[in-house]
Amino acid sequence: MKITKKWVATAALATVTATVLTACSTGDTGGSGGDDVASSGGDEQVTVGFSVYDMQYEFFQYMEEGTRSAAEAKGWNFELHDQKSDENEMVTGAQALLDKGVDVLIISPFKPDALGPIVAKAQELDVPVIIDDIGGGGVPYDAIVISDNEDGGAQAAEFMDEQIQANGGSKKVVSITCEPSAVYAARRNVGFVDEIQKLGYDVVTELSGNSKAEEGYKIMKDALAKDPDVAGVFACNDPMGVAAANAIKDSGLSPVSDVVTVGFNGDAEALTAIADDGMSATIAQDPTAMGELTVDLADQAVSGEEIDYDNAEEREVYQPVTLVDADNVADYLQ
């Protein structure tokens, strides 16, 4: 019996070790070792640390791709850290990047409010911090890159006006917003409402769907019950946009020719719906270009150049967005 016990335990120990070793060696071939990080600045090679929200999401995979390729194009070392949608991992991992001696930190924060301890440490070490999307958390970052949300909302309004005129619809439209705490996303609806009112429309319903598909569906259902002749709907994100389109279909109407439905993001589900005539358009963000832009700003920050802000007060730099409808959706699918 004793022999069996020992054998089992030894084998198990060996397996643990082997698993860990395998994991480690796999990581090594990935080439992200970053052994000789030069923290002294000067003319030595620059190392950029990028702490990303969560690599499971396509949006952040594109962002990482843009950031990495732009950094490599500059001949920089690139260090990646995945926050895995966890504020604790975000703080620990981003601080670890700073400990390793990165020259500049780019971060798309899972919880903007947890940026405090990270930026405090960066300031101690005199490392510039560039934020990519999500939010700034009221900390002294060097710059934040966000999509030009207000312009995106205005583009949606102009497109909707053209389509409604072609459809011969009414002057009533609906606006579905994200949760109130998402301040940047709120600008999408502000831009939309400003522009659509200028074009002579009434926003008959404006409610928060808290970024959630099911709430977007319900808001659209209720809006149609209240005003059956609604001619257009703009949703703050694509999950709510697609859900609103489904609510329109379930009411026996077309989300293209009866009620013009426009979302925001450029998510795959929205693109598919647009290609299948199940939705009119979406405003596509460009995470790859956002990543590239953060590296340009990082370069300026490291070399001490003045950054050219779009909104100097909040140190914001905007990335243009693009309207995707049935005409150009093929370019975005694949």
Add this chain to the structure above:
Amino acid sequence: MTSPDLTTAPTPPASDPSRPGRRLDFGSFWDTWGITSVLVLLVLVAVATTPDFLAISNLQSILRESAYLGIVACAMTVLIINGAFDLSVGGQLALVSVLTLFAYGVGGTGLAVVTALAAGTACGMVNGFLVTALRVPPFVATLGMLFVFRGIAYLLTQNGPATLPYTEVDSPFAQIGSLNLALVPFPFVLMVVVFGLAYVLLRRTPTGRRIVAFGSSPVAARFSGVSAARIRFVVFALVGLAVGIATLTYITRVWTADGAAQDGFELSVITAAVLGGASLQGGRGSLVGTFSAVLLVTVLNDVLVAHGVDASYQNIILGTVLIIALAIDGLRTRFAGVNLLRRSFGPRTPKAA
């Protein structure tokens, strides 16, 4: 394998006269030092494969990171030894974090510290009340309270998460998480102190002996006059107090909390306790084992992150380690069971005796 000497921290083999000649038995060694050996092994692997592993900042990061998990896992081990467990610690951590940040906004560092400890203890007492006075089974009571605590935390943060504003960066409160005492992170010092106190409680006080006695044999303990309800109530309250202490080290590092904070924390805590040798059937657990298991989990995470291993693989590896550790335990217990049967029914005395 049911002898009470296995219930807590290491027992020197010489003090165990009931089993002479078994000092070098792998089984008893594994019970106490198994996970610690794996930790040592892992650290050796880490040193060999990760260039920056021994950098002071990295070691500090690991120790600082261990603290909030370790402090709660320590109390959880005591609770498991007593024969219960608490699924609500994640909800407690979220709620206490939110309340602590609010308290800081109102009354500064002092009020925040008092609030963390008081709110944590109060959460634990609620659980203790449900389990002992209302006789709800711990699994159900604490699962329910997990939702209640998280729900309250969500309610309190409906208009945005509770935060420590950047202007407070130099306050004593914000320093709790980042302070080092002679290069050792203060949160880790707290964790060592908590483990030390738990050890003293279990080994040197009558209350501690009752906690162990009730866990290993509730019936026998009841016959010998131990008040199960009172003891268990106290242990649940201690788990809450531990969450309060852990919150102080957690929230001063992360600065923000809402109802979703540290989702799944209870599972990490129970994983650490179980890896450390605690049995969810109750009555068995090891403080040394839990301590090592907490470090093991943190070191493993650090090494995998340093090597850029994909997050999904990290989960798979952690799950595998847990299952292997339990498989060793399960197989050992099964063989031990066979031995016991043989001893009970067989005509001959076991060879070792």
